[in-house]
Amino acid sequence: MKKxxxxxxxxxxxxxxxxxxxxxxxxxxxxxxxxxxxxxxxxYIELSNAFQxxxxxxxxxxxxxxxAALSLSxxxxxxxxxxxxANAAKIKxxxxxxxxxxxxxxxxxxxxxxxxxxxxxxxxxxxxxxGTEANAAMQKGLQLDPNNPRLHYLQASGxxxxxxQFGGGKDKAKPxxxxxxxxxKAEQVKPLYPHWGKEQVEAMLATYK
Amino acid sequence: MKVLYxxxxxxxxxxVADAQSKISGNIKDKKGKPVPSASITLKDTYDGATSDSxxxxxFTSTEKGTFVLVTTAVGYKxxxxxxxxxxxxxxxxxxxxxxxxxxxxxxxxTAGSFEAGDKKRVTVLxxxxxxxxxxxxxxxxxxxxxxxGAQQVGESEGLFVRGGTxxxxxxxxxxxxxxxxxxxxxxxxxxxxxxxxxxxKGTVFSTGGYSALYGQALSxxxxxxxxxxxxxxxxDFGISVLSLNAGHQHLAKxxxxxxxxxxxxxxxxLAFKAIKQRQDYSKIPxxxxxxxxxxxxxxxxxxxxxxxxxxSNRLGIRTASIDSAGFKDAFDIRNFNMxxxxxxxxxxxxxxxxxxxxxxxxxKDHITGGMLDMQNKEAVIPELQYKNFQxxxxxxxxxxxxxxxxxxxxxxxxxxxxxYNYSNEKSYFTLPNGQKFSSSIIEHLKSAFAETDIYITxxxxxxxxxxxxxxxxxxxxxxxPRISLAYKTGKHSQASVAYGIFYQxxxxxxxxxxxxxxxxKATHYIVQYQKVTGKTTFRVEVFYKKYNDLIKTNQINPxxxxxxxxxxxxxxxxxxxxxxxxxxxxxxxxxISYSYLDTKRDYTNFPYxxxxxxxxxxxxxxxxxxxxxxxxxxxxxxxxxASGRPYYHIAxxxxxxxxxxxxxxxDYHNVSFSxxxxxxxxxxxxxxxxxxxxxxxxIFGINQIYGYNYSYDGVRKMPVLPPSKTFVFxxxxxxxxIDRTEDAINNNL
Numbered sequence: 001m002k003k004x005x006x007x008x009x010x011x012x013x014x015x016x017x018x019x020x021x022x023x024x025x026x027x028x029x030x031x032x033x034x035x036x037x038x039x040x041x042x043x044y045i046e047l048s049n050a051f052q053x054x055x056x057x058x059x060x061x062x063x064x065x066x067x068a069a070l071s072l073s074x075x076x077x078x079x080x081x082x083x084x085x086a087n088a089a090k091i092k093x094x095x096x097x098x099x100x101x102x103x104x105x106x107x108x109x110x111x112x113x114x115x116x117x118x119x120x121x122x123x124x125x126x127x128x129x130x131g132t133e134a135n136a137a138m139q140k141g142l143q144l145d146p147n148n149p150r151l152h153y154l155q156a157s158g159x160x161x162x163x164x165q166f167g168g169g170k171d172k173a174k175p176x177x178x179x180x181x182x183x184x185k186a187e188q189v190k191p192l193y194p195h196w197g198k199e200q201v202e203a204m205l206a207t208y209k
Numbered sequence: 210m211k212v213l214y215x216x217x218x219x220x221x222x223x224x225v226a227d228a229q230s231k232i233s234g235n236i237k238d239k240k241g242k243p244v245p246s247a248s249i250t251l252k253d254t255y256d257g258a259t260s261d262s263x264x265x266x267x268f269t270s271t272e273k274g275t276f277v278l279v280t281t282a283v284g285y286k287x288x289x290x291x292x293x294x295x296x297x298x299x300x301x302x303x304x305x306x307x308x309x310x311x312x313x314x315x316x317x318x319t320a321g322s323f324e325a326g327d328k329k330r331v332t333v334l335x336x337x338x339x340x341x342x343x344x345x346x347x348x349x350x351x352x353x354x355x356x357x358g359a360q361q362v363g364e365s366e367g368l369f370v371r372g373g374t375x376x377x378x379x380x381x382x383x384x385x386x387x388x389x390x391x392x393x394x395x396x397x398x399x400x401x402x403x404x405x406x407x408x409x410k411g412t413v414f415s416t417g418g419y420s421a422l423y424g425q426a427l428s429x430x431x432x433x434x435x436x437x438x439x440x441x442x443x444x445d446f447g448i449s450v451l452s453l454n455a456g457h458q459h460l461a462k463x464x465x466x467x468x469x470x471x472x473x474x475x476x477x478x479l480a481f482k483a484i485k486q487r488q489d490y491s492k493i494p495x496x497x498x499x500x501x502x503x504x505x506x507x508x509x510x511x512x513x514x515x516x517x518x519x520x521s522n523r524l525g526i527r528t529a530s531i532d533s534a535g536f537k538d539a540f541d542i543r544n545f546n547m548x549x550x551x552x553x554x555x556x557x558x559x560x561x562x563x564x565x566x567x568x569x570x571x572x573k574d575h576i577t578g579g580m581l582d583m584q585n586k587e588a589v590i591p592e593l594q595y596k597n598f599q600x601x602x603x604x605x606x607x608x609x610x611x612x613x614x615x616x617x618x619x620x621x622x623x624x625x626x627x628x629y630n631y632s633n634e635k636s637y638f639t640l641p642n643g644q645k646f647s648s649s650i651i652e653h654l655k656s657a658f659a660e661t662d663i664y665i666t667x668x669x670x671x672x673x674x675x676x677x678x679x680x681x682x683x684x685x686x687x688x689x690p691r692i693s694l695a696y697k698t699g700k701h702s703q704a705s706v707a708y709g710i711f712y713q714x715x716x717x718x719x720x721x722x723x724x725x726x727x728x729x730k731a732t733h734y735i736v737q738y739q740k741v742t743g744k745t746t747f748r749v750e751v752f753y754k755k756y757n758d759l760i761k762t763n764q765i766n767p768x769x770x771x772x773x774x775x776x777x778x779x780x781x782x783x784x785x786x787x788x789x790x791x792x793x794x795x796x797x798x799x800x801i802s803y804s805y806l807d808t809k810r811d812y813t814n815f816p817y818x819x820x821x822x823x824x825x826x827x828x829x830x831x832x833x834x835x836x837x838x839x840x841x842x843x844x845x846x847x848x849x850x851a852s853g854r855p856y857y858h859i860a861x862x863x864x865x866x867x868x869x870x871x872x873x874x875x876d877y878h879n880v881s882f883s884x885x886x887x888x889x890x891x892x893x894x895x896x897x898x899x900x901x902x903x904x905x906x907x908i909f910g911i912n913q914i915y916g917y918n919y920s921y922d923g924v925r926k927m928p929v930l931p932p933s934k935t936f937v938f939x940x941x942x943x944x945x946x947i948d949r950t951e952d953a954i955n956n957n958l
Binding site: 023027042045046049050052053054056057086090122132163 | 245246248250252253254255256257258259261262283440744791838839
């Protein structure tokens with residue numbers, strides 16, 4: 001009987017622990033699913049806030065903050081009406097929170113995008129500040145994970161969008177995109193972990209045909 | 210056991226299903242405006258929502274107990290409140306958020322000033338803009354003349370702002386006054402500024418109503434801020450039809466300090482060989498120049514900067530004399546100038562900031578004026594004796610300034626400090642008969658100032674300031690109040706007003722004098738509206754400026770006037786428009802300026818108040834730039850227009866000054882073009898960065914007349930024309946170093 005009481009106590013404990021992590025996974029999955037359906041700026045802000053709430057409650061998970069930052073960086077690309085500096089400030093603050101928990105290459109990719117979005121507001125005058133900042137994020141990311149597909153994708157798309165005269169061009173980008181695709185295919189997809197990039201790379205590679 | 214477990218799970222599910230509270234509400238700011246995209250969080254849970262465009266939100270929670278509800282939104286202070294969740298009752302909340310006064314959102318006081326630099330806001334012109342403005346030839350003030358407020362005066366240097374003379378504009382580098390900002394004057398030929406635009410990271414061109422930190426300028430302040438540490442070590446060389454130069458900048462490995470030196474030699478022989486000049490040069494202009502700098506970061510926020518410059522130059526011109534047929538006027542000038550500027554700034558912590566600097570300059574002009582016969586032999590004509598002279602004028606200048614900032618609350622700042630300007634100018638004048646005159650003017654000007662920036666809200670800011678000045682030369686003291694207000698009218702737009710009194714000493718050229726004088730005074734009233742979005746700037750400004758106590762003079766000879774009293778006066782009013790657009794036409798950046806100026810003044814030997822010869826009623830500029838990536842070439846053009854300016858001859862009839870002749874010049878038009886080719890731009894692994902420049906001033910050779918010169922008796926007049934109709938400049942500038950543009954653009958497009 002004594003044994004069974006202990007068992008019972010242990011079961012209760014493990015159930016509540018499981019319930020806890022189950023709640024986290026469920027919430028994350030629910031919000032991640034929204035990434036595919038959200039289309040508007042307001043929608044992305046809502047999504048970002050939802051991830052941030054999870055991050056604030058969990059305190060030891062970096063992924064919620066990462067996705068909170070990633071949803072805002074989406075706005076930075078799609079909405080030209082948004083204040084890029086204010087948006088980037090929010091992204092960087094979220095990246096800093098994620099980094100404090102787990103410093104990794106995925107976060108570098110997001111802060112690279114934030115700095116790049118700020119630079120693009122006025123490249124001629126801003127490249128020396130935000131361009132350097134973006135470059136530093138890229139270098140740091142590649143040091144932490146030389147084969148991170150997201151970083152490779154961002155590098156390749158940079159070259160893809162740079163005119164040939166400036167050392168870029170589609171031809172130069174092609175092998176980089178192909179390598180990125182290989183990295184993406186080889187990537188071991190862990191649940192909840194970022195694995196985006198494949199669609200984008202395939203869409204870009206399709207333009208060569 | 211199994212039953213127990215099932216029961217437990219069942220209980221839990223039932224519990225969940227039962228205890229759900231709905232929390233909804235509305236978020237507004239203090240003015241009752243809805244706050245969209247605010248995040249509402251039940252602290253330490255996943256539950257929460259984001260407000261919609263009308264500030265409404267709603268969510269459900271299964272939690273029970275007392276929780277803290279946190280509301281956050283960009284630009285607002287976070288709100289917290291405690292709520293009780295019972296699991297049955299719905300909660301309705303009306304949340305009011307307080308605005309956070311932040312630098313990013315707050316209104317900026319801009320009345321009267323154009324700010325240019327790398328700072329995020331109100332960027333109008335940066336150093337690249339200056340270098341690529343056609344017709345400006347990388348001269349800071351020439352580029353500023355394409356902005357509203359400044360006149361297109363081509364016969365002499367300086368910025369003539371809103372009906373003011375060039376001497377009413379003062380230039381400051383890192384806070385301290387710069388004496389001799391331009392090369393020494395040559396009759397009829399406007400001189401350039403001495404300093405390269407690339408020395409500066411920030412420029413504020415204030416056309417009126419500026420801060421109490423600056424004084425001794427009736428019309429305008431040009432405030433330049435030098436760059437901090439360079440981004441990398443580099444060496445550069447330049448060769449052009451005018452000059453050769455070489456320089457090196459070294460950045461220490463730890464990026465905490467840097468030093469640099471450069472030297473340049475300019476000789477206009479080749480250029481004048483190719484392009485016929487109106488003047489006959491007895492001495493082709495020749496310049497030796499060098500500069501040196503060091504910059505040391507003393508802490509995260511502190512930096513010491515030194516910049517030193519020297520220049521030695523000479524030129525001589527001969528022009529057909531208007532005073533006497535068959536003779537020439539000769540003018541020869543040798544100039545030596547050196548300038549040192551040392552500045553230090555640091556955040557002292559606790560909201561205290563220190564900005565201090567000293568500068569010293571030494572300037573020596575040696576001028577020989579004379580009359581020559583057709584064989585270029587010196588000639589003395591009795592009644593024109595004054596035209597043969599030697600003038601030596603050494604000047605020593607010392608300036609010191611200390612500004613302390615204290616942040617009071619939010620963005621509000623109290624700023625105060627003092628300034629000391631010392632000048633000692635001597636002149637030794639020798640006539641052909643050996644007669645010598647000498648004079649010495651020494652001035653100690655001491656000033657104290659205080660101002661405060663008060664942010665009442667994010668949308669409303671005020672600046673109150675005052676300046677106290679004491680001049681030892683005049684033995685007088687003045688107090689000048691300055692006030693400006695700015696109100697944000699929309700997300701990108703704001704309106705500002707400014708008022709201020711400005712004092713200035715009499716110009717040294719009218720001194721010494723036996724008469725007691727006082728400061729000249731100007732009162733500014735400015736109303737401005739501006740709208741700045743990411744890629745467009747629109748600005749309109751209306752101003753009224755009242756002049757009192759301007760200097761009246763007696764004319765001793767056509768070369769010299771002496772101050773007699775402060776009975777002069779005048780006013781200026783006008784409206785100015787500015788529009789810059791980087792987005793409407795693809796890859797084209799253009800701006801348009803227009804100024805309307807209505808001004809009259811009675812000063813120097815004017816018989817009564819008239820429109821002075823340096824003021825045109827209408828001035829307009831169109832500047833356009835296009836960079837064609839494919840050709841790695843930038844094409845720049847500018848068109849400037851000014852309506853005709855008055856000209857006149859004033860003579861003394863024994864009792865009064867009178868106009869003996871008056872007229873108006875024809876309108877001024879100028880179209881200039883330049884292109885810059887960057888062959889190594891973004892080339893991978895290139896260590897050489899080259900810029901080739903071709904520029905053509907007045908490309909269509911349009912006739913331009915700046916004004917008229919009269920003979921000493923006022924009988925004959927001669928137009929004042931540019932030194933050449935068209936001017937062509939070709940040059941190559943090479944920089945050895947790491948060209949970071951490639952990384953930046955490759956990685957970021």
